[in-house]
Amino acid sequence: MTQRIDDYALIGDLQTAALVGRDGSIDWLCLPRFDSAACFAALLGDENNGHWRVAPKGATTCSSRRYAEDSLVLETVWETRTGSVKVVDFMPQRDKAPDVVRIVEGVSGTVEMSAVLRLRFDYGSIVPWVRRADDHRVAVAGPDSVWLRSEPPVKTWGQQFATCSSFTVGAGDKVAFVLTWHPSHEPRPELVDPFDALEQSLADWRAWAAxxxxxxxxxxxxxxxxxxxxxxxxxxxxxxxxxxxxxxxxxxxxxxxxxxxxxxxxxxxxxxxxxxxxxxxxxx
Structure with a gap:
């Protein structure tokens, strides 16, 4: 772990939770429950124990971040030399399968983004087998299966046992990543619309806070x-x-x-x- 514990923000879906660092990396996540084994455990070790980072290329620490008013939807803003970008992180309250949604939104100028997904099941001890299927990257390790997709699709490739992607966003552009877990012996769960899920999550939390x-x-x-x-x-x-x-x-x-x-x-x-x-x- 390279950050202080109080540098992490919390997102969750009332069945598990993830910790997001100021560098845009999710360094802790247990799926499908709070007490399940972690698939991102960099919090206890380093990036080789699993993490998922989405940030401007070359950036180290965000400019600012906050929760959208009365919600558990995290908004992280990055100011770069070429423009600014916002990353929205949340976990929709689930129907059946747990989802982690990360929406990259261009604010001004153009920003070159980089994403690295390094899944390591069982607290970093298991490297999954990864393949392509139905415009997804699918990672399987024993009983665990994780599906990653983006909307719109972005170019992804494998590198050092991680799934990497690079893309550029301009003002008003939006790219959403959805990470979904389900038992590997079951069919893929129904896909969620990341943008509809965002509006529903905001409404759910604000109704509760009210x-x-x-x-x-x-x-x-x-x-x-x-x-x-x-x-x-x-x-x-x-x-x-x-x-x-x-x-x-x-x-x-x-x-x-x-x-x-x-x-x-x-x-x-x-x-x-x-x-x-x-x-x-x-x-x-």
Whole structure:
């Protein structure tokens, strides 16, 4: 890991979550659930443990980022010498299969973009077999299968056991990447429209945030904290994980090293208290 843990932003679909760094790289993602083995685990090692980076070619750190108002949709802005670009990252609340959507939108000028997808299943220990099928890149490793597509299609190639792509966006251009997981023995799940999914995700989160009954000081900060707590909820059961990560020591070289992807009673009770005080009785 080359970034501080507090440099990561959280996206999720109420069944799992991903961490996105300031360099545009998703360095942590467990599929299909919070407690599944990670397919991106650079958080615990380096890029060889799996990551997915989408950023302007040659850029190292974004110019700014924020969540779209009252949502878990992350917007990252890059200012370059030739123009500016925005990358929108989110996970739609799933119907059946989990999806990660990354939409690259040109803001001004032209920007040459680079994308590197390095899938490593089982916390970085398994390199998948990758093939082309139906305008997708398909990665399979035992029980896991991941499908990657872009809209519109962009040129992709394999390099050092990673799927790479390069493309240029101008003002108003949009290129969407969709990463979908499903069990490898089942047929490919139904495709989601990334742009429709974005509008639906924004509407879902804003509708949930609007239920907040708190009207005191720093309401925006309170709502943002509540959204984060909601993102840690496992929708099928209502269980609330303490955190989406594991194996991060309390201090470097220390022995206090826990798996927080579980419903710890103390943490859950504190979370429920916060949700109840803001009017979220259904969650309790």
């Amino acid at each position: 239920r907040c009954t708190y009207r005191g000081p720093y309401r925006d900060t309170v709502v943002r904290s509540l959204i984060t707590l909601k993102a840690l909820t496992y929708a099928p059961t209502g269980g609330i994980v303490a955190a989406p990560t594991t194996s991060l020591p309390e201090e470097l070289g220390g022995v206090r090293n826990w798996d927080y992807r579980a419903c710890w009673l103390r943490d859950s009770s504190l979370t429920l208290g916060a949700l109840l005080s803001a009017g979220y009785v259904d969650e309790a």
